[in-house]
Amino acid sequence: MKCDLDQFRKIKTPFYWYDLGLLNQTLAVVKKESQRYGYHVHYAVKANANERILKTIRSYGFGADCVSGNEVLASLNAGFNPNELVFAGVGKSDDEIKIGLTNNIYCFNVESIPELEIINEFAAAASKIASVALRINPNVNASTHHYITTGLEENKFGINMWEMEDVLKALEALPNIKLIGLHFHIGSQITDLQAFKGLCIRVNEIQQWFFAHHIIVDHINVGGGLGVNYTDPEKELMPDFATYFQVFHDLLEVRPKQTVHFELGRALVAQCGSLISKVLYIKKGVKTNFAIVDAGMTELIRPALYQAVHKIENLTSSLPEAKYDVVGPICESSDFFAKALMLPETKRGDLLSIRSAGAYGEVMSSEYNLRTKAVAYYSE
Ligand code: LLP
Numbered sequence: 001m002k003c004d005l006d007q008f009r010k011i012k013t014p015f016y017w018y019d020l021g022l023l024n025q026t027l028a029v030v031k032k033e034s035q036r037y038g039y040h041v042h043y044a045v046k047a048n049a050n051e052r053i054l055k056t057i058r059s060y061g062f063g064a065d066c067v068s069g070n071e072v073l074a075s076l077n078a079g080f081n082p083n084e085l086v087f088a089g090v091g092k093s094d095d096e097i098k099i100g101l102t103n104n105i106y107c108f109n110v111e112s113i114p115e116l117e118i119i120n121e122f123a124a125a126a127s128k129i130a131s132v133a134l135r136i137n138p139n140v141n142a143s144t145h146h147y148i149t150t151g152l153e154e155n156k157f158g159i160n161m162w163e164m165e166d167v168l169k170a171l172e173a174l175p176n177i178k179l180i181g182l183h184f185h186i187g188s189q190i191t192d193l194q195a196f197k198g199l200c201i202r203v204n205e206i207q208q209w210f211f212a213h214h215i216i217v218d219h220i221n222v223g224g225g226l227g228v229n230y231t232d233p234e235k236e237l238m239p240d241f242a243t244y245f246q247v248f249h250d251l252l253e254v255r256p257k258q259t260v261h262f263e264l265g266r267a268l269v270a271q272c273g274s275l276i277s278k279v280l281y282i283k284k285g286v287k288t289n290f291a292i293v294d295a296g297m298t299e300l301i302r303p304a305l306y307q308a309v310h311k312i313e314n315l316t317s318s319l320p321e322a323k324y325d326v327v328g329p330i331c332e333s334s335d336f337f338a339k340a341l342m343l344p345e346t347k348r349g350d351l352l353s354i355r356s357a358g359a360y361g362e363v364m365s366s367e368y369n370l371r372t373k374a375v376a377y378y379s380e
Pocket residue numbers: 044046047065088148150185187188189223224225226263264265266267302306359360
């Protein structure tokens with residue numbers, strides 16, 4: 001991770017800092033390792049929709065995975081090919097469905113029978129055939145934080161296999177829908193590849209079920225979810241993409257001519273971003289000192305929302321260490337970045353780098369407390 005302290009000192013904090021060199025290196029590896037097996041990667045735009053990041057990712061020829069009409073439009077603006085655009089989401093609005101249809105996207109990932117019916121209705125009105133993949137709930141445990149687990153029966157996502165006979169019956173009556181794929185996603189920040197092995201085995205069983213119903217789809221979309229090393233980003237500046245794709249190559253039973261698609265978000269962008277913040281005050285607490293910084297949950301909500309750990313470095317102090325709660329200025333007790341963290345002795349004016357903020361950082365920012373949106377800067 002490149003860090004230019006002289007430059008940092010001149011920039012108004014807090015700000016996002018993107019290392020485009022690392023992003024490019026990561027994308028080059030993803031391209032090489034996915035192409036080895038002819039896999040299609042759609043970048044999950046929800047992880048970071050910053051225009052410069054989108055354009056960089058697009059330049060490697062990846063597709064996009066969108067979850068809103070605005071993400072579809074942002075992807076098209078950044079140059080993504082509509083033919084490589086998938087549109088997922090459990091609650092697509094009428095306008096959003098129309099955006100997908102008008103722009104002739106590759107595929108809608110559909111989550112329920114009522115949604116299939118509405119897409120059919122709008123497609124018919126536009127004299128189009130909408131291509132869809134069924135998002136199936138594989139009921140595989142991703143062993144991750146419960147807020148970002150999606151592949152269990154109790155989650156709101158996807159269609160359960162016990163509903164599938166009804167889905168096939170419904171499809172027979174929907175002439176403006178073409179079934180082209182099966183879609184799965186078990187959760188996010190998955191670091192144990194065993195979960196993806198479980199997914200492959202389940203997808204094979206599900207494909208058998210469809211085969212028994214005389215259906216072979218054009219593509220299988222296994223979603224995203226590959227996690228990153230938040231505690232020690234320097235040790236693992238990118239995940240082990242080679243082993244990840246190999247798991248699918250080894251275990252997923254692919255039918256002739258069938259393509260395999262991935263929707264990676266975090267794994268592509270998390271490590272290239274940092275949130276740089278200035279220490280405003282050191283306040284003495286009972287058991288620890290508070291380092292009150294000028295960034296808050298408004299710039300990076302992950303610790304408050306998922307108890308997520310992000311490595312924090314003091315870029316400007318090399319004094320002996322002391323213990324701090326690193327907290328933001330927002331009027332919420334959940335507005336913290338770390339508790340009881342050992343940092344070099346920290347004082348007002350020091351610059352802290354909160355690492356691995358490239359995914360679900362800037363894109364989840366808010367103006368709560370009427371905060372000004374933090375600006376993004378880039379190193380090549
Ligand atoms: N595909 C689908 C259907 C998804 O729901 C998601 C993420 C992805 C792909 C991309 O997952 P990734 O490769 O980035 O893990 N805000 C949370 C993460 C929410 C993920 C939602 N879905 C966080 O900061 O941890």
